[in-house]
Amino acid sequence: IELPPEPPGNCSKQLQNKILDLYTKLQNGKTNLNTNIQRQKCFRNPSIYEKLVEFCGIDEKGTNYLPELYNPSVWGPESFYKELANTQEKEIIKQEEKKKLMKKEQII
Structure with missing residues (x-):
């Protein structure tokens, strides 16, 4: 240049x-x-x-490290916050449904 x-x-x-x-x-x-x-x-x-x-x-996930030391591009989408939040939300809904089901069984 x-x-x-x-x-x-x-x-x-x-x-x-x-x-x-x-x-x-x-x-x-x-x-x-x-x-x-x-x-x-x-x-x-x-x-x-x-x-x-x-x-x-x-590249927002880019780095100056050698790929052998640190390579964030090998992580799948499940490793990032959006997918983690979706998975967490699904798990919370499952737990709430499980609690509701247990309460219904206790009433009966």
């Missing part, structure tokens, strides 16, 4: 002053880029995460 060549000419004085002002604020600790980004309304968009993951092609 190479950087493109420098554009011909100079940037406007207004742009240069704006960049210098921002750089000075960063150096003096008067501003924080992360805080500024987090304050922006578009950053608080709840669906931005899914959009960024899709746009950038990010």
Whole structure:
């Protein structure tokens, strides 16, 4: 990967002053880029995460470990929270039905 060549000419004085002002604020600790980004309304968009993951092609379960050490892609869907929640809900319903059946048998 190479950087493109420098554009011909100079940037406007207004742009240069704006960049210098921002750089000075960063150096003096008067501003924080992360805080500024987090304050922006578009950053608080709840669906931005899914959009960024899709746009950038990010593997949410990816890792920098060697696959021999840690490989989350070998886990089936039953290992993730949605499927675990479904299984847990089914089990709770079974237990409730079992309790109801036992109460009916005790009454009779």
